[in-house]
Amino acid sequence: MQQLKRYVRPEQLRELSLIVLIVLILLFFGSQIEGYFSPRIFNRVTSDVAIIAVVALGETLVLLTRNYDLSVGSIVGLTAFFVGKQLTAYPDLHPILAMLLAIGAGSCLGLINGLLVSYGQLFSIGEFDIRPVVAGGLAMFVIFQLATSYLRFGRRLYAIGSNLEAARISGLPSQRIVLLAFLLCGAIAGLAGFLYLVRYGNLNTAAAQGMELKAIAAAVVGGVSTNGGKGTIMGALLGALMINLLQQSLLRWLVISDFWVDALLGLLILIAVLIDSVIINRLSELWSRQSLEIKSVDEEKVIKENKSHAA
Numbered sequence: 115m116q117q118l119k120r121y122v123r124p125e126q127l128r129e130l131s132l133i134v135l136i137v138l139i140l141l142f143f144g145s146q147i148e149g150y151f152s153p154r155i156f157n158r159v160t161s162d163v164a165i166i167a168v169v170a171l172g173e174t175l176v177l178l179t180r181n182y183d184l185s186v187g188s189i190v191g192l193t194a195f196f197v198g199k200q201l202t203a204y205p206d207l208h209p210i211l212a213m214l215l216a217i218g219a220g221s222c223l224g225l226i227n228g229l230l231v232s233y234g235q236l237f238s239i240g241e242f243d244i245r246p247v248v249a250g251g252l253a254m255f256v257i258f259q260l261a262t263s264y265l266r267f268g269r270r271l272y273a274i275g276s277n278l279e280a281a282r283i284s285g286l287p288s289q290r291i292v293l294l295a296f297l298l299c300g301a302i303a304g305l306a307g308f309l310y311l312v313r314y315g316n317l318n319t320a321a322a323q324g325m326e327l328k329a330i331a332a333a334v335v336g337g338v339s340t341n342g343g344k345g346t347i348m349g350a351l352l353g354a355l356m357i358n359l360l361q362q363s364l365l366r367w368l369v370i371s372d373f374w375v376d377a378l379l380g381l382l383i384l385i386a387v388l389i390d391s392v393i394i395n396r397l398s399e400l401w402s403r404q405s406l407e408i409k410s411v412d413e414e415k416v417i418k419e420n421k422s423h424a425a
Contacts, residue, residue, distance in 0.1 A: 128337045132352040136359060143363040150366075159362045164251045165190075165309045167354035169325055170332035171255055172224075172302030174350040175295045177333055178262070178271040180278065180342025183296060185227060186303040187325035193219045193307030194322065201311075216308035217301050224300015228293035251309070254302070259347040271295060275342025331383045332357050357382070 144150045169186050176183045193216045200215060201207055262268030274281045274288050281288050310322055336353025338345025357379065364375040 129346070129349050129352055132336065132349070132356055136352070136356050139356070139359055139363060143367060147363070147366050150363075155362075155366070159359060161313050162362065163355055163358045165306050165313060166325065166328050166332060166358050167351055168251045168254065168306040168309060169303055169329040170336075170350045170354045171251075171258060171347060172299035172306075173326075173329040174333045174336075174338050174345060174347060175258070175262075175271065175302075176299045177330070177338050177340065178275045178342060178345060179292050179295050180275045181292065181295070182330065183224075183227060183299050184326045185223070186299065186306075186329055187322045187327075189220050189223050189300055189303035190307040190310055190322035190325055192223070193304045194311040197308055198311050213305065213308045216304045216311075218304070220304015220307060221297055221301040224297045224303065225293075227300060228296030232289040232292040232296070250305075254305075255347055255351050262347055267291070267294070272343050275339075275344070277343075328357065329354075331379075335383060 149155065169190060173183060173186055196219055197212050197216045201212060262271060270281070270286055270291050273284075273286060274291055278288060307322070332354035333345065333350045334340060334353070335357060336345065336349030336351065338350055338353075360382065361375060361379060364370065364378065365372070370378075
């Protein structure tokens with residue numbers, strides 16, 4: 115058991131439980147819905163999952179810094195509309211160029227958000243701040259999973275979200291890091307806007323409406339803490355997959371109405387928050403306590419060995 119606690123974190127148990135739940139959802143609805151595993155349903159579900167998962171990826175970067183970006187749905191809709199207009203005006207526009215155009219537009223909007231949040235504090239009184247105001251998606255998740263796990267930028271996101279004041283005292287450029295997180299979130303939302311345009315084609319004023327809440331819900335269900343400093347990119351991906359898979363399956367399961375679909379999804383999010391605040395936090399405390407005990411035992415062994423060699 116001690117060896118297991120050396121290499122397994124509570125957050126990984128959550129990710130494992132999500133994988134198990136996803137398998138159970140597939141098995142249950144596969145037995146209830148005719149043709150559930152057909153290529154037609156698979157293509158529809160995975161296309162929808164790719165979009166919300168990409169948005170959840172960008173939202174996760176912001177959540178790690180103990181902030182929110184509720185504009186990602188609007189960014190997705192705006193960039194999809196903007197790029198759609200360009201494709202109408204210039205039918206020969208290369209798809210790669212159109213995708214870069216969407217990312218650029220999203221980056222500009224994310225930059226504005228980041229500037230307002232990270233550099234828009236007029237002054238502070240104590241702790242009170244006065245403020246004025248499918249393959250490509252998976253590759254991005256791999257990149258950002260590695261970046262948040264092993265790169266200095268990723269470690270700084272967790273440090274700022276865990277304790278902003280301590281991060282400032284230690285010399286971390288917290289404002290620039292938060293700004294960069296929002297800029298990346300906007301760029302990724304811009305990419306999701308391009309994916310949304312490709313997926314649906316026809317757009318209206320309600321395009322991507324409510325997607326920001328779905329993205330936050332996917333991240334939270336995946337284990338990203340709303341208090342910042344905790345969670346993984348992989349967890350956000352699994353959360354997005356589970357929520358969208360459950361939603362699409364319930365919509366095709368003609369036993370319940372659309373109202374109960376939303377109610378069940380809301381209940382799922384509530385349970386996820388409860389698990390995060392009670393069970394996972396408790397496991398983290400036990401893991402930390404056990405790690406200290408293991409460390410102290412190892413240190414005692416080293417001291418005894420050194421004494422025996424000296425004798």
